[in-house]
Amino acid sequence: MDARDFGNTVTLYLPQGAGGGPPYAVFQDRSKAGDFPTRDEALRFAVSLAVTIRDSKGVNVRMRIEDEAGGWETRDSVAAG
Numbered sequence: 001m002d003a004r005d006f007g008n009t010v011t012l013y014l015p016q017g018a019g020g021g022p023p024y025a026v027f028q029d030r031s032k033a034g035d036f037p038t039r040d041e042a043l044r045f046a047v048s049l050a051v052t053i054r055d056s057k058g059v060n061v062r063m064r065i066e067d068e069a070g071g072w073e074t075r076d077s078v079a080a081g
Contacts, residue, residue, distance in 0.1 A: 009060045010053050012046050014039075016066045028053075 013027040023035035024042035026049065033049060036042040043065075050061035063075045 009062055010050075010057070012050060012061065012063045014042055014046055014063060014065045016068060016070070 017024045022037045024039050025035050026033045026042050026046045046063055053061050065073045
């Protein structure tokens with residue numbers, strides 16, 4: 001996982017939990033933003049964090065979400081406006 005912010009875009013990472021189970025973490029840059037008991041809670045937190053980052057920094061935010069097979073899906077979650 002290359003956890004870096006690029007220019008006008010901040011990336012949040014949601015990797016699978018160890019062994020495919022909890023805890024589920026959310027990362028921004030190389031810092032862990034939080035651990036959550038469910039995937040849904042981690043995703044809700046990440047969306048809320050994305051809105052906060054967009055509003056405070058005026059940048060686009062995307063999320064990289066790891067699936068159960070280890071692949072990564074990118075979602076452009078919140079665009080600055």
